[in-house]
Amino acid sequence: MNSLPLITSWLSLGSLEPHPNVTPSVIFGLSWLYFILFLMNVAWTWRSFKKGHHIDMPAFAGGGHIPTAAVWAVYSTVLMLVSVIHFSCSSSPESFWLIMPDFAKTAVDAVVADARYFFAATSIGFVLMLLFREWLARPNVGWALLNLSLLFLTISMTDWDFRQIVGKPDNVPIVAMLFIVGFFTWVFFYRANENDRRAAQGLPPVESVNNEKVLTWPDLVYTEMICMIAATALLVLWGIALQAPLEEPASAVKTPNPSKAPWYFLGLQEMLVYYDPWLAGVVFPSVILGGMMAIPYIDFNKLGNGYYTFNERKFAITTFMFGFLPLWVGMIILGTFLRGPNWNVFGIYEFWDVHKLEALNNVNLSEYFWYGLGKPLPMAPAGSDFWKQAPYILLREAPGFLAIGFYLAALPGLMAGTIFKKFFIRMGFVRYMVFSNLVLMMAALPLKMVLRWAVNLKYFIAIPEWFFNV
Amino acid sequence: MSVGDYIRDSQIWKSVFRHPAPYDRRNRVVVMLTNFFLHLHPVSIKQQGIALSYTWCMGGITFFLFLVETITGVLLMFYYRPTLEWAFNDILALRDVTTLGIMREIHRWGAHAMVITVWLHMYRVFLTGSYKPPREFNWVVGVILLKLTLLLSFTGYLLPWDQLAIWAITVGSNMARATPVLGHEGPGFQFLNLGGYDLITNASDARFLLLGSRFVGEETLNRFYILHCVAIPLAVSGLIAIHFWRVRKDGGISQPL
Numbered sequence: 148m149n150s151l152p153l154i155t156s157w158l159s160l161g162s163l164e165p166h167p168n169v170t171p172s173v174i175f176g177l178s179w180l181y182f183i184l185f186l187m188n189v190a191w192t193w194r195s196f197k198k199g200h201h202i203d204m205p206a207f208a209g210g211g212h213i214p215t216a217a218v219w220a221v222y223s224t225v226l227m228l229v230s231v232i233h234f235s236c237s238s239s240p241e242s243f244w245l246i247m248p249d250f251a252k253t254a255v256d257a258v259v260a261d262a263r264y265f266f267a268a269t270s271i272g273f274v275l276m277l278l279f280r281e282w283l284a285r286p287n288v289g290w291a292l293l294n295l296s297l298l299f300l301t302i303s304m305t306d307w308d309f310r311q312i313v314g315k316p317d318n319v320p321i322v323a324m325l326f327i328v329g330f331f332t333w334v335f336f337y338r339a340n341e342n343d344r345r346a347a348q349g350l351p352p353v354e355s356v357n358n359e360k361v362l363t364w365p366d367l368v369y370t371e372m373i374c375m376i377a378a379t380a381l382l383v384l385w386g387i388a389l390q391a392p393l394e395e396p397a398s399a400v401k402t403p404n405p406s407k408a409p410w411y412f413l414g415l416q417e418m419l420v421y422y423d424p425w426l427a428g429v430v431f432p433s434v435i436l437g438g439m440m441a442i443p444y445i446d447f448n449k450l451g452n453g454y455y456t457f458n459e460r461k462f463a464i465t466t467f468m469f470g471f472l473p474l475w476v477g478m479i480i481l482g483t484f485l486r487g488p489n490w491n492v493f494g495i496y497e498f499w500d501v502h503k504l505e506a507l508n509n510v511n512l513s514e515y516f517w518y519g520l521g522k523p524l525p526m527a528p529a530g531s532d533f534w535k536q537a538p539y540i541l542l543r544e545a546p547g548f549l550a551i552g553f554y555l556a557a558l559p560g561l562m563a564g565t566i567f568k569k570f571f572i573r574m575g576f577v578r579y580m581v582f583s584n585l586v587l588m589m590a591a592l593p594l595k596m597v598l599r600w601a602v603n604l605k606y607f608i609a610i611p612e613w614f615f616n617v
Numbered sequence: 618m619s620v621g622d623y624i625r626d627s628q629i630w631k632s633v634f635r636h637p638a639p640y641d642r643r644n645r646v647v648v649m650l651t652n653f654f655l656h657l658h659p660v661s662i663k664q665q666g667i668a669l670s671y672t673w674c675m676g677g678i679t680f681f682l683f684l685v686e687t688i689t690g691v692l693l694m695f696y697y698r699p700t701l702e703w704a705f706n707d708i709l710a711l712r713d714v715t716t717l718g719i720m721r722e723i724h725r726w727g728a729h730a731m732v733i734t735v736w737l738h739m740y741r742v743f744l745t746g747s748y749k750p751p752r753e754f755n756w757v758v759g760v761i762l763l764k765l766t767l768l769l770s771f772t773g774y775l776l777p778w779d780q781l782a783i784w785a786i787t788v789g790s791n792m793a794r795a796t797p798v799l800g801h802e803g804p805g806f807q808f809l810n811l812g813g814y815d816l817i818t819n820a821s822d823a824r825f826l827l828l829g830s831r832f833v834g835e836e837t838l839n840r841f842y843i844l845h846c847v848a849i850p851l852a853v854s855g856l857i858a859i860h861f862w863r864v865r866k867d868g869g870i871s872q873p874l
Contacts, residue, residue: 317729317781320726320729320730320733323733324733327733327737328737328740331673331737331740331741334670334673335744338670338671339744351873352873353665354665354666354671354872354873355665355872355873356665357664357665358663358664358665358666358872359663359664360661360662360663360664361661361662361663361664361667362642362645362646362649362660362661362662363649363655363658363659363660363661363662364639364645364648364649364655365639365645366662366664366667367658367662367667368655368658370667370669370674371674371677374674374677374678374681375681378678378681378682378685378730379685382685382723382726382727382730383719383723385722385723385726386719386722386723386726387719387722389722389726390712390722391712391721391722391725391726392779392781393708393709393712393777393779393781394779394780394781395779395780396705396778396779396780397705397778397779397780397782397783398780398783399783399832399833399834401780402784403780403784406784406785406787406788407784407785407788408785408788408789409770409771409774409785409789411732411767411770412767412771412789415792416788423795424791424792424794424795424802425795425796425797425800425803425804427792428791428792428793428795429792429793429795429796429797429800429803430797436760436764439760440756440757440760440761442743442748442756443748443749443750443752443753443756443757444753446748446749448749449749450746451745451746451749452746452747452749452750452871452873452874453745453746453747453749453871453872453873453874454745454746454872454873455671455744455745456746460746463746464743464744467743471736471740533807610804613804613805613807614795614802614803614804614806615804615805
C-alpha cells in the first residue's frame with residue numbers, strides 16, 4: 148500500500164489537489180461542530196421532555212402520539228454518531244462520504260450566483276416570514292430552522308471555496324450577525340404574536356402585566372454585570388481563536404480585485420451597480436439617515452408604543468423590516484459572500500475566477516425613447532459651448548426628467564387619493580410629502596434593480612457631460 | 618473583628634463609600650443615589666422594562682463595547698505610530714511579538730460587534746415603538762450615534778495600513794468625489810467657478826477634505842487617526858451623555874402607556 152498520500156495529508160501538506168475540499172483537519176474540526184450541535188440538541192431534548200408536548204401522527208400512520216422529546220432524542224443521537232464518524236474517519240479524507248454533494252452545490256449556486264434570483268429569494272422569504280409568522284414563532288419550529296441553517300453551514304464547510312469566503316476573519320462576524328439578526332427577529336415575532344393574541348381577547352400586552360417597580364440594585368445591576376462579563380469573555384475568546392486580519396503592506400499601485408469597502412458599507416457599494424456614486428454614495432445614504440431621523444415625526448400611529456406588536460403597526464414594521472432585512476442585511480450578504488473579482492456574482496461554492504465574463508449591455512431610457520421613435524438622439528452642433536448644448540441635452544433626456552418628475556411629484560398625489568388616503572388625511576400635506584418621497588426613494592433601489600434585469604435599463608436620465616446620471 | 622470589617626470600618630473606606638454595603642432595602646436605594654456610575658439609573662424600575670427578552674440588552678452592550686474600545690484603544694495608542702514608516706510595522710509587531718498584542722484583536726472584534734449591537738439596539742427600539750412620543754428626539758440622537766459608530770469603525774479601518782485598509786478606504790472615500798456641487802466628479806460642480814476657473818478640483822473638493830490629499834496617503838492616515846482617536850470619540854461621548862440623560866428625562870425604558 149502506498150502510504151505517501153496518507154502521510155502528506157496527516158502532515159497537512161495537503162493532497163495533490165491544490166484546493167482540497169476535505170482535509171484531515173477539516174474533518175476533525177467538523178467533528179467538533181457536530182459535537183456542539185449534539186450538545187445543543189441534548190439540552191433541547193431535555194427541555195421538550197420537561198414540557199411534555201406530543202406530536203399527533205397522521206391517520207395513515209396509525210394515528211397516536213409521539214412525544215416531541217423522542218423526535219429530538221433520535222435527532223441528537225444521529226448527530227452524536229455523525230460526530231463520532233468524523234472523529235474516527237479523518238485518516239483518509241479522499242474517500243470521506245459525509246460531504247456536501249455536488250448536485251446540491253449546483254442547485255444552491257444556481258439560486259445565489261445571480262443577483263436576480265438572490266434578491267427574489269430574499270424578498271419572497273421576507274413575505275413568507277410575515278405570512279407564516281404564527282407558525283415560525285413556535286419554539287420547536289424556530290429551533291428546527293436554527294438546526295437546519297447550522298447543518299447547512301457545517302456541511303458546506305466541506306467545500307474549499309465556501310471555506311475561503313466564510314472563513315475570512317473579517318467575514319466571521321457577518322456570519323454571526325446573520326444568526327443573531329435571525330434570532331432577534333424570531334424573538335420579536337414570538338413576543339408580538341403573544342401580544343396580538345392577547346389584544347384579540349381584549350387583554351393588555353404582556354408588558355403591562357406583573358409590571359411592579361423593583362429596585363435597580365440588584366435586579367438591573369446584576370443583569371448588566373452578567374452581560375458585561377459575558378461580552379468580555381466572548382471578546383477574549385474570539386481574540387484568542389481568531390487573529391485580526393493583516394494583509395500585505397499598503398500599496399497604492401496594487402489594486403486588489405475585488406476592492407471592497409468595509410463590510411457594513413457593502414449595501415451601499417452594492418447600490419453602485421444600479422446608481423451612480425453621487426446617488427448611491429452620497430444622496431441615498433443621506434436620505435437613509437434623514438429618513439430614519441424623520442420616522443418619529445411621520446409615524447402618527449399612537450399604538451404599539453412600548454410593547455411588541457405586529458398587528459397594530461403592520462405598515463411601519465413591514466416597511467422598516469423590508470429596509471433592514473432584504474435591503475440592508477441582504478445586500479451586505481450579497482456584497483460580502485457573493486461579489487467576487489470584477490464585481491461579478493459568484494456562487495458560494497464557486498471558484499473566484501478572475502476571467503469570468505458577464506455581458507453588460509445596458510440601454511438608457513433616452514435611447515429607448517428616441518430610437519423607439521425612429522429618430523437619432525438630439526445632439527448639439529460640434530464645438531458649441533455650454534449654453535448652446537444645454538437645450539439639446541435637456542431635450543434628449545426629457546423622457547427621463549418626466550419619468551422622475553412623475554415618480555417623485557405626481558405619484559405621491561395619486562397615492563394620496565388611493566392607497567395612502569388615510570395617511571394623507573392624518574398627516575397633512577408637508578408630512579405626507581416627506582413620507583411618500585422617503586417611501587418612493589426606498590423603493591427606487593428595488594425598482595431600478597428590476598428594470599435593469601427586465602429591460603437592461605442603464606439610466607433614467609443620462610447626462611455624463613454634467614456627471615448627472617440617475 | 619475580621620479583616621473585612623476592619624477595612625470597612627476604616628476612614629479611607631468610609632470616605633469612598635459613604636454607607637454600608639447594599640444588603641438591605643435602605644442601602645440598595647442609597648447606593649443608587651450616591652454612586653456616580655450607578656446614578657445613571659433610577660432607584661427603582663419597572664419589572665417588564667428590564668426583562669432581557671424586552672430590551673435584548675443591546676443598548677447596554679453597545680455602551681460597554683464603547684468602553685472596551687476606549688480602553689483597548691488607549692493601550693494601542695501607546696504603541697502605534699500613524700506614519701507611513703511605522704504604522705504597518707507597529708501592527709505587525711502587535712500581532713507577532715508584543716506582550717498583550719491581543720488588545721488589537723479585542724479592539725477589532727469589539728468594533729465589529731459594536732456595529733452589530735448598535736444595529737440591533739435600533740431594531741429593538743423600532744420594533745417596540747419606543748421612538749414614539751415623548752422619545753422622538755432621543756431616537757434622532759440615536760441615529761446620529763449609529764452613524765458615528767460606523768464612522769469610528771471606518772476611520773479605524775485605515776490605521777493598520779495594509780492592503781485591506783487602504784483599498785477599503787479608497788473605495789469608501791471615492792464616493793465623496795461625486796458629492797453634488799462639492800465633488801469634482803459630482804453633478805453641478807461647474808456652478809462653483811470664478812471667471813471660468815473651477816473652484817472644485819481634485820485638490821479642493823469634499824474628498825480632499827476627507828483625505829487631506831488627492832489619494833489615500835500619509836495625510837489621510839494622520840487625519841483618520843485624529844478622527845478615530847480624538848474627534849469622533851469626543852462627539853460620541855457627548856452624545857451618549859445626552860442620550861442617557863434623555864432616556865431618564867423622557868420617562869425611562871419605554872413601557873406601555
